[in-house]
Amino acid sequence: MLYVALTVLLALGLAWYLWDYIKKQQHRTALPPPPKTVIEFWVYAEDPKLPSQEAIVEAIRGTPEIAKRFGPEEGLVFSDIRFSLGTVPREKNPYLFQQDTVLEKDAVLPDDFANRAERAAAIHTIRFVAEEPKYDDREAAALRLCAFCAVAIAALARGTLVVDIEAQSAWTPEEFERLVRQDPMGLDWNxxxxxxxxxxxxxxxxxxxxxxxxxxxxxxxxxxxxxxxxxxxxxxxxxxxxxxxxxxxxxxxxxxxxxxxxxxxxxxxxxxxxxxxxxxxxxxxxxxxxxxxxxxxxxxxxx
Structure with missing residues (x-):
């Protein structure tokens, strides 16, 4: 009887070991589902009112280096349901104005980030999220448009900071505009x-x-x-x-x-x-x- 019990325990132990090994190998070799395409900029601004789409487009067209890259493809992104503009008032979400909450320890940001965030009355958000990414011309246009909108909103709403959530980087509005003027698809800052x-x-x-x-x-x-x-x-x-x-x-x-x-x-x-x-x-x-x-x-x- 003891021999049978030991045999059963040994068999169960071996079965568990094999099951655990197979699961670990599957976890190691299998990739999870494709991630979302996520483009997200936050503009910290003194003016809590989000500029209208018309004002944003006018500001984009008023900057020659950016206007020459703003065409029909970028304009169509405004009507894409995956694109959105929003505002987060300070009084409703004060924790988002704290560096440790928004950015991770490897983030690159201005030395005076805290002071600039303190001056802001709201965060204006620019987002494009594709649940099932299929990288095409529309998604490339979305990346350019999001950067253009961040520049325009910072100018119109008296921006103090521009934060790239995915790249975990932050810039002064002037620095960010310079980067976008040079290349909105630039590898070095994206x-x-x-x-x-x-x-x-x-x-x-x-x-x-x-x-x-x-x-x-x-x-x-x-x-x-x-x-x-x-x-x-x-x-x-x-x-x-x-x-x-x-x-x-x-x-x-x-x-x-x-x-x-x-x-x-x-x-x-x-x-x-x-x-x-x-x-x-x-x-x-x-x-x-x-x-x-x-x-x-x-x-x-x-x-």
Missing amino acids: TAVREVTEEGDVVYLTRGLAKRGMYDLVTPQIAPDQRTVTKSLLEQVVEAAWQNPETQGPRVRTVKLEKIYDMNFMCLWYVGEPSRERHRSPWINCRFLRLGADDELDMDAEA
């Missing part, structure tokens, strides 16, 4: 690769890829002698994904081959652990593997 220390471990993560309907990436712990190369490789992956969102990057889980310092690397990504989930969308873990000189890689292969 995205970021940042070093973050978590419980003593240094990892690198990306910001802003949700604007292109993709996951942001996070590396495992990086040793000191590998940090420069890792950051450079991650920047290359972000650039390729930003320029070709339908064929590159974690949205389609493509394996990429990067080259730096005359060495070849393979970048692969897989679903992150729950502890890596921050902000709005799951983060995807990425890892770089150095390849030998004779190694070959099918650029369209899956990790």
Whole structure:
């Protein structure tokens, strides 16, 4: 009888171990559903009244460098149900005017952020959210329009700050307008690769890829002698994904081959652990593997 009981317990233990192993492997190899395309700017302003759409369009057309990029495609986004403008008065949501509430520890912001936020009577929001992202000309136009609207609203409502929620960056209205005038789709300000220390471990993560309907990436712990190369490789992956969102990057889980310092690397990504989930969308873990000189890689292969 004791022998039978031990056999049953052993069988149950083995079955549980196999089930747990299979679930972990599925979690590691399967990507979650495609993330939303999320574009979101907050304009902290002294004037609590949101300017009308007509006033915003007039302000956009009154800036030559921006007006030349404002065409029918951008204008049509105003009527897209995925696009919205809103206002958050200070008296109803005072906590949104506190830096620690709005931005995370890796955020880049002006030194006088607190003073500028204190001067604001309201936050005017510009959002475009696609539940089922299909990156096309409309979504590209939406990114440009959201940036144009942020510039216009800051000018009309006496803005004190412009915050990019997805990139976790903030600028003075003057700085933001300069960036948008140069390039509303600019990689250098729409995205970021940042070093973050978590419980003593240094990892690198990306910001802003949700604007292109993709996951942001996070590396495992990086040793000191590998940090420069890792950051450079991650920047290359972000650039390729930003320029070709339908064929590159974690949205389609493509394996990429990067080259730096005359060495070849393979970048692969897989679903992150729950502890890596921050902000709005799951983060995807990425890892770089150095390849030998004779190694070959099918650029369209899956990790």
